[in-house]
Amino acid sequence: LGQYAEAVRSFDRVLENRAMTGMKWIGSSSDLALFERDEPGTPRKQKPLKFDVLSEIVYNFRGIALLHLGRYAEAQEDFEHVIEVDPGNVSVLQQSGIALLHLGRYDEANLCLDSVLEREPYNAVARSMKADALMNLGRPPRQEHGT
Incomplete structure (x- = not known):
């Protein structure tokens, strides 16, 4: 409905509440992994990557709302957060x-x-x-x- 500013405020509240309560919905995916490397390009050990799925969804949609508001730097920060765990x-x-x-x-x-x-x-x-x-x-x- 074009109410992007209200959407951003709502997403902010969700993230604040989750931070205060410590509640997380943790997911993992077999195709996402973190690699520790001895030297560049040489995988040594693979660990499953776990991430807070709901927070990633909220960051994504908040980023989209910020993009529509012309708040590009803030939007980019949210997108980078998601890309870090889901490249x-x-x-x-x-x-x-x-x-x-x-x-x-x-x-x-x-x-x-x-x-x-x-x-x-x-x-x-x-x-x-x-x-x-x-x-x-x-x-x-x-x-x-x-x-």
Whole structure:
């Protein structure tokens, strides 16, 4: 309904209440893992990654509301929080790319949107945002067959 400011306040209350009570809904996923490394690129030990699922959902939706309010830096902080525990979340990667584009962080936006397009090559929004990032970097997007 476009009431983004009220949505942000509601999400803030959820996160505050969860912090005060210490209540968490913990989930784990076999495809998410933390790696400890002896040297770069050499996996040594894998531990299952556990995260507070509800908080990640709240950070995602609060980030979207902040994005709609033009509060791009705050939105990006929320998206980074989600990406840290769920780096393959295409929706959050795309929203992060949009926030980074608005912040003038074009190289980072380009990388984020590349991650989206690796998973969803025909994502029209990501393609458009990537073209904007490249133009702002002074690198016109290359024309690909069929686009």
